[in-house]
Amino acid sequence: MFTKFVDLIFPRACGLCGQKINQRYTCRKCLNILEYYQEKVVFYPKNGNYYDKLLCGFEYKSYIKNKMLQYKFENKRYLAKSFGDLLAYRLKQYNLCADLVVPVPIHYKRDLARGYNQSAYIAKFVGELIDIPVNKNILVKIKYNQKQSLLDVNSRKENVKNVYSVVKGNLVKDKKILLIDDIFTTGSTVNECSRVLKEAGAKEVIVATVLYGR
Numbered sequence: 001m002f003t004k005f006v007d008l009i010f011p012r013a014c015g016l017c018g019q020k021i022n023q024r025y026t027c028r029k030c031l032n033i034l035e036y037y038q039e040k041v042v043f044y045p046k047n048g049n050y051y052d053k054l055l056c057g058f059e060y061k062s063y064i065k066n067k068m069l070q071y072k073f074e075n076k077r078y079l080a081k082s083f084g085d086l087l088a089y090r091l092k093q094y095n096l097c098a099d100l101v102v103p104v105p106i107h108y109k110r111d112l113a114r115g116y117n118q119s120a121y122i123a124k125f126v127g128e129l130i131d132i133p134v135n136k137n138i139l140v141k142i143k144y145n146q147k148q149s150l151l152d153v154n155s156r157k158e159n160v161k162n163v164y165s166v167v168k169g170n171l172v173k174d175k176k177i178l179l180i181d182d183i184f185t186t187g188s189t190v191n192e193c194s195r196v197l198k199e200a201g202a203k204e205v206i207v208a209t210v211l212y213g214r
């Protein structure tokens, strides 16, 4: 009810191009552009990974790359809706479902500095659009480590070791978890998160990221 009321006063606009739209958060034109210029990016894991499936929505390049940079570093939070929409679109396209959506966490100190966890915010909209509950308090980051983007591939693996923890194991036990992050690069972070989720008893972990930028 509240959402509908808000929509009447402030009609929805596509987060990517600003055009007025009635439904969801990304307009048909932007979606078509992304679909046309991009390869579909879906991957399944090789041996040695803890997650069971991996889906990356779109390539980290051009137009959408700039939007992601604005989202992460220029505080354009409204873009979370468009990114959530794009990822939900891909998840539906490949019929991927789960019992619970869990975002990759950030350390509370970084959360305070940024004001929001970019992955959790995207996950909130993904959950809403695919109708699966979201819980951002199950998986937590317990150590304040170096930023992954500043490190090479090998150091990244070391850097994420034992920095995540599952605090409500009973909520993931025997569940199919959809683990959400913004960008997939080397995969060290999502793999380590998957490891602790599996250790806590998760039956299956599907990793879904909006972009892929290896």
Ligand SMILES: [Zn+2]
Residues within 6 Å of the ligand: 014, 015, 016, 017, 018, 019, 026, 027, 028, 029, 030, 031
């Ligand atoms: Zn648009």
